[in-house]
Amino acid sequence: MKVREAALGSEDLRALLADVSAHALAYRTAASTRPHCPARDYQELRAAFNQPTPERGAHARAVIAELAALAEPGLANIIGPRFYGWVMGASHETGVAADWLVSAWGQNVGNAHATPAASACEEAVTCWLLDLLDLPRESSVGFVSGATLANFTCLAAARGEVLRRVGWDVEADGLFGAPPVHVVLGEEAHSTIFSGLRYLGLGAKRVLSVPSDDQGRMRPDAFKRTIEKLEGPVIAIAQAGHINAGSFDAFPEIAEAAHAKGAWLHVDGAFGLWARACPDRAHLARGLELADSWGVDGHKWLQTPYDSAYAIVRNAEAHRRAMLIAASYLPAGEDRHPADYTPELSRRARGFATWATIKAMGREGIAEMVSRHCAIARGIAERLSAAPDVAVLNDVVLNQVAVCLGPEMDVAKADALTARTIARIQREGVVFVGGAHWRGRQIIRISVCSMNTTEADVGASADAILSAWRAERDA
Ligand SMILES: Cc1ncc(COP(=O)(O)O)c(C=O)c1O
Structure with a gap:
């Protein structure tokens, strides 16, 4: 019985690395248009990955194809332009390479x-x-x-x-x-x-x-x-x-x-x-x-x-x-x-x-990106706080925006609506934001930290957040 695959020959290795490269290319080039939330949830992914322990080895290319097919529906689009959850960078392509x-x-x-x-x-x-x-x-x-x-x-x-x-x-x-x-x-x-x-x-x-x-x-x-x-x-x-x-x-x-x-x-x-x-x-x-x-x-x-x-x-x-x-x-x-x-x-x-x-970004590239992210955070904060029932709780000096929905509302009601608004925003996928409790309120947290975010994302981000808020508030 054959129990161990020999190391791949150079042709198989070339094909394997070409497959990986094709998967990576398809994944990364779709990042600007793909929803920011995972397509499937944890329980669905658990069921998908739940296989018996493999008894026999499989061919490398089949293993990688199966891994990509299983995992990709459960990946958040962290490298996307409007991913503002937690504080996450976008894995620079040169660093990935x-x-x-x-x-x-x-x-x-x-x-x-x-x-x-x-x-x-x-x-x-x-x-x-x-x-x-x-x-x-x-x-x-x-x-x-x-x-x-x-x-x-x-x-x-x-x-x-x-x-x-x-x-x-x-x-x-x-x-x-x-x-x-x-x-x-x-x-x-x-x-x-x-x-x-x-x-x-x-x-x-x-x-x-x-x-x-x-x-x-x-x-x-x-x-x-x-x-x-x-x-x-x-x-x-x-x-x-x-x-x-x-x-x-x-x-x-x-x-x-x-x-x-x-x-x-x-x-x-x-x-x-x-x-x-x-x-x-x-x-x-x-x-x-x-x-x-x-x-x-x-x-x-x-x-x-x-x-x-x-x-x-x-x-x-x-x-x-x-x-x-x-x-x-x-x-x-x-x-x-x-x-x-x-x-x-x-x-x-x-x-x-x-x-x-x-090496890829250089001192100038890093400085430009940090400055741009801070300007984008300020831009989103201005757009959001212009709405009559939205307040920004922090001085937006860096890349973080702490958003309070319904500041004049009863706190318990506003907190529940905010939690529902966050879930709706994530589901809709145009942007991804997280939440936290801060200064006695449930807030929306916006962290601008992806190298792929540009000034052009300010309007779409603010619009997506405000329209989700209105939908929950008026439901
Ligand atoms: C201020 C601060 N300290 C520490 C951490 C932990 O960092 P890591 O998740 O990279 O371990 C975070 C993560 O968001 C952070 O924002």
């Missing part, structure tokens, strides 16, 4: 000895990122899967360093018996910050939570009062780009108060950090360079394919101490080993896709 090569090369990037090209590429991209984001050039960068892991990695470095300064080696001795570490953050910190604190044994609930203002910014006076009272190791966490409002904390004041106390200041800048790469938005993130670490995504505003994010740490030694993976079978030495800066040993060579995306 680079990622195909990465898969074909089959590299495991943990160690520079095994994959010198991947390691050297990450080192070069480190310099580009620090330049584009204008962060301290001595910082180290870990190439991780998302901002969740970027924040986690930075906070691990923070935990190690603030404890080391009081004579405790957390990497060796853990947290049992360690001096307590105070964590100070804004009450509207992103939920994944709390995940990182949980993973690090710092606890999601034992934080000191600082009140925020009506834009979700941590109040600097309250931050100062909170941190002044503390004794011992302190980690402070600020935010660049609030998930609903796109607002920025007051970094100069926060950094001054944090450093007066010897605290480590971390900034969650999952998407907002990219304001620094855009001359007409950089003022929003002024003073952020004074922090000690920064988490930022590539797969959001930089448009790299998933998954891609960067853990940036000013104190490279603290970063390395927190993440170092050493074993006698792993070559050490002077070279930069990517696994020394991330929580993973074996992983994908993420640096290549970032390299290719930055």
Whole structure:
């Protein structure tokens, strides 16, 4: 019995890659006209994928054809021009092409000895990122899967360093018996910050939570009062780009108060950090360079394919101490080993896709896109707030718009209508928006983050949202 397919011959391989290329081409070229919501829901997809474990191998081309046929009806059109759900980039085609090569090369990037090209590429991209984001050039960068892991990695470095300064080696001795570490953050910190604190044994609930203002910014006076009272190791966490409002904390004041106390200041800048790469938005993130670490995504505003994010740490030694993976079978030495800066040993060579995306867009392309997205967000906000029973709750300084429908209505009624309006908008597929609870209301969240969105989408987006709202309101 034949139990294993031999490797494909070159003709079969050529045909297989041509099939993949044809699928990708058809998918991507239809993105501007395809509805933004998936055609089928989760239960339908579950049923479709529910097959018995394969007993015999199948031909590669048949496998890929079946995968595409099964999956495509359940894909959201995230690369479409009017996909405003969550904060999602559109997977730049050059980055995607680079990622195909990465898969074909089959590299495991943990160690520079095994994959010198991947390691050297990450080192070069480190310099580009620090330049584009204008962060301290001595910082180290870990190439991780998302901002969740970027924040986690930075906070691990923070935990190690603030404890080391009081004579405790957390990497060796853990947290049992360690001096307590105070964590100070804004009450509207992103939920994944709390995940990182949980993973690090710092606890999601034992934080000191600082009140925020009506834009979700941590109040600097309250931050100062909170941190002044503390004794011992302190980690402070600020935010660049609030998930609903796109607002920025007051970094100069926060950094001054944090450093007066010897605290480590971390900034969650999952998407907002990219304001620094855009001359007409950089003022929003002024003073952020004074922090000690920064988490930022590539797969959001930089448009790299998933998954891609960067853990940036000013104190490279603290970063390395927190993440170092050493074993006698792993070559050490002077070279930069990517696994020394991330929580993973074996992983994908993420640096290549970032390299290719930055190369394709250039500093000017990134700045133009960020500026354009912010102008589009303002344009949509203006169109929506011109309607008599629609309000925009945030100052639209970045790419986020928080929309309140029926601001004068009874709150429970308006919230229920808003939830129905979101479902209708998603179903109709012209645009895709998400929702959230913010400032006591159910809101529509609009995140302009796709490289394929242009000024021409402003009118169609606002019209689709308003017509869905009227249909639900008048039903
Ligand atoms: C401010 C902020 N922090 C962290 C995250 C988590 O990022 P990721 O999903 O890439 O892990 C997000 C995601 O939207 C975010 O907006």
